[in-house]
Amino acid sequence: MEKTNTIKKLIIIPAFNEADSLCTLVREIERVSPDYDYIIINDGSSDDTVKVCEQNGLNVITLPVNLGIGGAMQTGYLYAKQRQYDIAIQLDGDGQHDPAYLDTLIEPVISGQADFCIGSRFIDKKGFQSTVMRRSGIMFLVFFIKLVSGMEVLDATSGFRAANKDVINAFCEYYPYDYPEPETICVLLKKGYKVKEIPVQMRERSAGVSSIRFLKSAYYMVKVTLAILISGIRK
Amino acid sequence: MQPIAQIFTVISILVFFIFIVMKIRKGVMDYKYALVWICLGLVTLIFSVFPASFAFIARKIQIAMPLNLLFFLGILVCLAFIFTLITSLSKLKRKFYILTQKNAILDKTVNELTYKIDRLEEINGGVE
Numbered sequence: 568m569e570k571t572n573t574i575k576k577l578i579i580i581p582a583f584n585e586a587d588s589l590c591t592l593v594r595e596i597e598r599v600s601p602d603y604d605y606i607i608i609n610d611g612s613s614d615d616t617v618k619v620c621e622q623n624g625l626n627v628i629t630l631p632v633n634l635g636i637g638g639a640m641q642t643g644y645l646y647a648k649q650r651q652y653d654i655a656i657q658l659d660g661d662g663q664h665d666p667a668y669l670d671t672l673i674e675p676v677i678s679g680q681a682d683f684c685i686g687s688r689f690i691d692k693k694g695f696q697s698t699v700m701r702r703s704g705i706m707f708l709v710f711f712i713k714l715v716s717g718m719e720v721l722d723a724t725s726g727f728r729a730a731n732k733d734v735i736n737a738f739c740e741y742y743p744y745d746y747p748e749p750e751t752i753c754v755l756l757k758k759g760y761k762v763k764e765i766p767v768q769m770r771e772r773s774a775g776v777s778s779i780r781f782l783k784s785a786y787y788m789v790k791v792t793l794a795i796l797i798s799g800i801r802k
Numbered sequence: 803m804q805p806i807a808q809i810f811t812v813i814s815i816l817v818f819f820i821f822i823v824m825k826i827r828k829g830v831m832d833y834k835y836a837l838v839w840i841c842l843g844l845v846t847l848i849f850s851v852f853p854a855s856f857a858f859i860a861r862k863i864q865i866a867m868p869l870n871l872l873f874f875l876g877i878l879v880c881l882a883f884i885f886t887l888i889t890s891l892s893k894l895k896r897k898f899y900i901l902t903q904k905n906a907i908l909d910k911t912v913n914e915l916t917y918k919i920d921r922l923e924e925i926n927g928g929v930e
Contacts, residue, residue, distance in 0.1 A: 641899075645907060
């Protein structure tokens with residue numbers, strides 16, 4: 568247990584217009600897992616995210632323009648690299664991910680079982696399971712990821728994930744700009760990193776709307792499928 | 803080609819040249835891109851001075867009408883330009899992202915340092 572405490576852990580919280588849920592989330596993290604540092608990446612939000620962070624003294628990096636989830640997450644990884652963190656955990660700003668699972672999520676990374684660990688809601692099939700439409704979309708992506716990388720990752724779009732130092736460095740080098748989650752899995756597997764999935768329960772988002780809206784879903788599916796297939800032949 | 807039409811095209815191309823040179827003088831365009839436009843202008847100039855040469859090429863590659871060859875080449879050049887533009891746009895986007903990210907992280911570091919300096923000055927001021 569003492570060993571765990573000397574490991575520097577950073578929670579990266581990408582946030583775009585999620586002022587309402589951020590403060591609750593950070594207070595929850597501070598209460599449940601006080602030995603974790605956190606950094607909010609405010610991705611050029613147009614609401615009062617900046618104000619909320621300043622008023623509550625939250626630890627935040629504000630991107631002057633909106634870069635999208637990929638650019639925001641990479642900023643977090645760059646920060647983690649600069650401050651020499653051993654483990655970086657992505658946790659979405661909308662309250663979907665339960666900080667209570669943090670220790671479970673990083674356990675395989677600390678023990679060296681995996682370089683990258685994904686919190687999956689589809690292993691135990693408990694908690695918020697998303698809509699039928701979205702689940703079938705995810706299954707479709709899972710098929711392609713397996714085709715390209717040979718590994719079955721059930722919750723390919725999960726944004727609750729922990730990375731060790733090597734993976735942080737890899738992400739600083741390359742991170743997809745939009746809809747990065749499924750593609751990053753392929754990129755890591757192709758580079759020979761060990762990826763593991765562990766069961767977690769997710770909650771329904773407490774505020775804000777999902778960044779993937781109905782009209783965009785078709786484009787999302789095509790773009791991500793293409794990205795997965797290309798990651799198989801990418802140099 | 804009728805002589806008047808020929809004079810008209812040659813003059814248009816010369817005006818185009820003057821325009822390009824002015825743009826280069828103002829530093830609006832990189833030499834790299836200016837070169838492409840100048841080459842394109844030269845080729846069109848040659849063909850408008852010697853229109854027969856263009857018809858000759860069309861005949862040689864068995865295109866019935868020279869006009870068809872002209873459209874084909876025109877569209878090809880346009881597509882090549884669009885392709886180059888999108889490539890450089892993607893490169894620029896990558897650079898822009900890196901700059902934005904580094905800038906934001908620097909901003910954060912500066913804020914932290916400023917805060918620490920302020921605190922130190924407060925403490926020192928209190929002692930004095």
